[in-house]
Each structure stands twice: as structure tokens, then as C-alpha cells.
Amino acid sequence: MNQLEKYGVTQRFINEATLYPEYSLARIISQHKGMYRIITSEGERFAEISGKFSYEVDALSHYPAVGDFVMVTISNANSPSIIHAVLTRKSVFQRTALGLKNQTQIIATNIDIVFICMSLNQNYNLSRLERYLAIAWDSGAKPVIILTKSDLCQNTPEILGEIESVALGCDVILTSSFDAQTVKELYSFLKKGITASFIGSSGVGKSTLINILAEKEFLATNEIDQYDKGRHTTTGREMLLLPNGAIVIDTPGMRELGVPHGDLGTTFLDIEELAKHCKFRDCSHTNEPGCAVQNAILSGQMDERRLQNYNKLKREAKYEGLSSRKIEEEKVTEMFSEFGGIKNAKRYLKNHKKHNNLH
Ligand SMILES: Nc1nc2c(ncn2[C@@H]2O[C@H](COP(=O)(O)OP(=O)(O)OP(=O)(O)O)[C@@H](O)[C@H]2O)c(=O)[nH]1
Numbered sequence: 001m002n003q004l005e006k007y008g009v010t011q012r013f014i015n016e017a018t019l020y021p022e023y024s025l026a027r028i029i030s031q032h033k034g035m036y037r038i039i040t041s042e043g044e045r046f047a048e049i050s051g052k053f054s055y056e057v058d059a060l061s062h063y064p065a066v067g068d069f070v071m072v073t074i075s076n077a078n079s080p081s082i083i084h085a086v087l088t089r090k091s092v093f094q095r096t097a098l099g100l101k102n103q104t105q106i107i108a109t110n111i112d113i114v115f116i117c118m119s120l121n122q123n124y125n126l127s128r129l130e131r132y133l134a135i136a137w138d139s140g141a142k143p144v145i146i147l148t149k150s151d152l153c154q155n156t157p158e159i160l161g162e163i164e165s166v167a168l169g170c171d172v173i174l175t176s177s178f179d180a181q182t183v184k185e186l187y188s189f190l191k192k193g194i195t196a197s198f199i200g201s202s203g204v205g206k207s208t209l210i211n212i213l214a215e216k217e218f219l220a221t222n223e224i225d226q227y228d229k230g231r232h233t234t235t236g237r238e239m240l241l242l243p244n245g246a247i248v249i250d251t252p253g254m255r256e257l258g259v260p261h262g263d264l265g266t267t268f269l270d271i272e273e274l275a276k277h278c279k280f281r282d283c284s285h286t287n288e289p290g291c292a293v294q295n296a297i298l299s300g301q302m303d304e305r306r307l308q309n310y311n312k313l314k315r316e317a318k319y320e321g322l323s324s325r326k327i328e329e330e331k332v333t334e335m336f337s338e339f340g341g342i343k344n345a346k347r348y349l350k351n352h353k354k355h356n357n358l359h
């Protein structure tokens, strides 16, 4: 079988690839400082982007990322293959780039299913789950909730009830590493050729799950690897193949995904639906008369905590916007320092601000 077929290529990508008859289709399996590892029809290769690509690329998010299908010229194993184009992404996990607040950085792409992992002991937290759901809905991947360490939980039915109130139609699976059968339940989602990823706080048991699915120690789990934060000691890979042909993307970036530019509208569909019935269109759902959201809370239909988290995430989203404006100012300073120096830049900003204040 063609190597690439093992790595989740679908007809959709094969079709798009025909637009580039001079190049070959490949998939990015890892990325490190501008160097990529790719799977091609001829096996694994190192790769870098072409000169033309790097000249024309105008946003961080347009660079290839783990999971991308790309069009390449395949070199022999000793020299880098050349990446010419990135095919349309089916799903995208992203976050605001460190140090560059107004640019998004792509963490991983073309993930079909994202398992949101939360452990049933101290890590259990509905607001965090909502946060992860927001990331998932925003990405285009299908979220499935995994509640790990069920062996440590005494009041599972109660918690399941709470989770279902925020999960809105997502599947929820209970697992325990002491019962491999519970983990194998994930195979109803992890079919051959499906690309999946696991997100959730550190220590909830993501590596443990992947190792059980892989039927080998793919990843170091916390007990063996308590001090050495380096992972993937066995494989060095960010994309793993499970025995049944499913693909797992496990990059450090996916593990660190925390605060999303989440799709609040989907995660909090119930609140947004209720809000349509508030008396005032700009209702803040705090103490306005005729507030449908408050009424739902009063009648016990909705949990007050859920509204609080909704408001909190909304505030964060707004704050993101503000801070990016500040970053914009810094960028202008930098730009002007090239010709004319910092003084000119400051003057420019001052005038600019004055000008803005007039509006
Ligand atoms: N009791 C119990 N412990 C578990 C279970 N799953 C994992 N653990 C333990 O939880 C700890 C953390 O597990 P990991 O699999 O390393 O967690 P992780 O989510 O991969 O953590 P990071 O790599 O930091 O993101 C280890 O000591 C595991 O043995 C479970 O189902 N039940």
C-alpha cells in the first residue's frame, strides 16, 4: 500500500491535488523551526518550503502545519523535499502566536475527531470543559468527550448529568486505564484513516489512553517521566499510527491548547437561543426585566454557573481584541524605527491617537 494512504489521505485531497499535476501529494507529520517531516508516496522525507512559497506567504497561518496535506517535489532521502502549496484544510486548531498577539499560529490541521479529555477526580471542571468545547467547535473537528479515571470517581451518574447539560449532543465516554475495554470504546470513533487528537489538562491521562490504544508504550506517561518533560521518547513523532489504521496527532501545541478564540455561539447555543427572547436586544442577562436567561436560571432550567462562564469567556474574547490593538501600536513603532527612528514613531502614534479620538 502507498505510504500516504496509511496517513489518512482522502478523495477530497486527492481531487484537490490534481490541480497541481507537476507536484506530488504529501502529509506533514512533524514540524520544527521551518523543517518538516513529511510522508510521501515514496516514504518519509525531510522537507522545507520553496523559495517562492516563503516569498509569497503573508501570514503565519499560511505556513504548513502538522496534519496538512501539501504539494511537494520529492527529493531523495538525503536532501530536503520542497513544499510548494498547502491544500485546503478540513479543520484547523490554532492559537494566538506567542509574542505576536494579532497573528494566529496553526497548531494542527485536518483532524477529524478531537477527544476532549477530563479526569473524574480533581481535574473535573465544567467551565474548562466548555472552554475545550469552544476550541473544538471552532476547529471544525468533531468533539467527543472522554471522562478518564472513572475508577477514582464515586458519583459518576451525577457528574454525567452535569456534563450532558453542557455537552449539547456530544458523545461522552467513560474510561479507566485499569479496564482496557473502556478505552477500546474509542474505536467506535477511531476508524481506519481517521485522524484524531487528544486535548485536555496535563495529567488527565492522554498518554495512557494513547498507549492502551496503540497496544504499546508509544508515549512516556507521567510516572516514568516525571522530571524529564520531553515526550515521545519512543517514537519522536507527532503523528502516530494505531494498529487499526487510525491516526493520532499528538503535538506539544495540541496539549497546551488552553484559551481559545472559541466559537462561543455553538458551545453556548442554549444561552444564545434564550437571549433571543430577552425583552431588550442588548440584554446583559444580569438584572434587566424580561430577561429570558435569568428566567431560565430562576426556574432551574439552567445553571447560573454556565451563564457566569459564558460571560467570562466573552470578556476574555473582548480583552483579546484590546490587547491586539496595543500590539498593533508596537508594530508601528518597530516599522518606523527602521526609517526615522523611534521619535518619529512616537510622534506618529500621538497624531494617530489624536486623530482617532476625534471620531
Ligand atoms: N487511577 C487512574 N489513573 C490514571 C488513569 N489514566 C491515567 N492515570 C494516571 O495519571 C497520570 C498521568 O497520566 P498521563 O497519561 O501521563 O497524562 P497526560 O494527560 O498524558 O499528561 P501530559 O502528558 O502532561 O499532558 C499517570 O500517573 C497515570 O498512570 C486512570 O484511568 N485511572
Ligand SMILES: [Zn+2]
Pocket (backbone or CB within 6 Å): 275, 278, 279, 283, 284, 285, 286, 288, 290, 291, 292, 293, 294
Ligand atoms: Zn437577558
